[in-house]
Amino acid sequence: MSGGMIDDEDLGARIVEAARAWVGTPYRHQASLKGVGCDCLGLVRGVYAEITGLVTEEPGPYQPDWAERAGADRLILAARRHCGAAISLAAARPGDIVLFRWRDGVAAKHAGILSGPQHFIHAYEQAGVIESALVPSWRRRIAAVHRISVGRKTSK
Numbered sequence: 001m002s003g004g005m006i007d008d009e010d011l012g013a014r015i016v017e018a019a020r021a022w023v024g025t026p027y028r029h030q031a032s033l034k035g036v037g038c039d040c041l042g043l044v045r046g047v048y049a050e051i052t053g054l055v056t057e058e059p060g061p062y063q064p065d066w067a068e069r070a071g072a073d074r075l076i077l078a079a080r081r082h083c084g085a086a087i088s089l090a091a092a093r094p095g096d097i098v099l100f101r102w103r104d105g106v107a108a109k110h111a112g113i114l115s116g117p118q119h120f121i122h123a124y125e126q127a128g129v130i131e132s133a134l135v136p137s138w139r140r141r142i143a144a145v146h147r148i149s150v151g152r153k154t155s156k
Helices: 008-020 040-052 074-083
Strands: 097-100 110-116 119-124 128-133 142-146
Touching: 008 040, 008 110, 008 119, 040 110, 040 119, 074 097, 074 142
Parallel strands: none
Antiparallel strands: 097 110, 097 142, 110 119, 119 128
16 A cells, blocks of 8 residues: 555544445355456455455355354454454444344354445345344354454464
């Protein structure tokens, strides 16, 4: 990134703008190509790469039911590697990554990007990339919130 420092609010607005550019991208399992196809992880990986200039590690092949069979919370572990420790939902703001768990005792399986206090952008099979209301049924499934930062060194 060139120029001066960017503050968190400006960065959040840039992340939301980048994520909104993916709206309408069809759902494609394991893909990450704006306008062509992506899943929820592909959306987050694509926006992260656009904003930071860094490419995350390849997740490797995964089946739609991977979270039900996985022992580790792979999404949360990857978010920690690339964004640092989770932040509280109360501290969340537009541009933050939200990770969802369908039920207690299973790994987080869905990801999106907050676009406002009550909305987020995500990809899912029935609709592709859309902006949805963060209604109580979504909100209660939030497993972690992470903030993208520019210039942060990632740990592998």
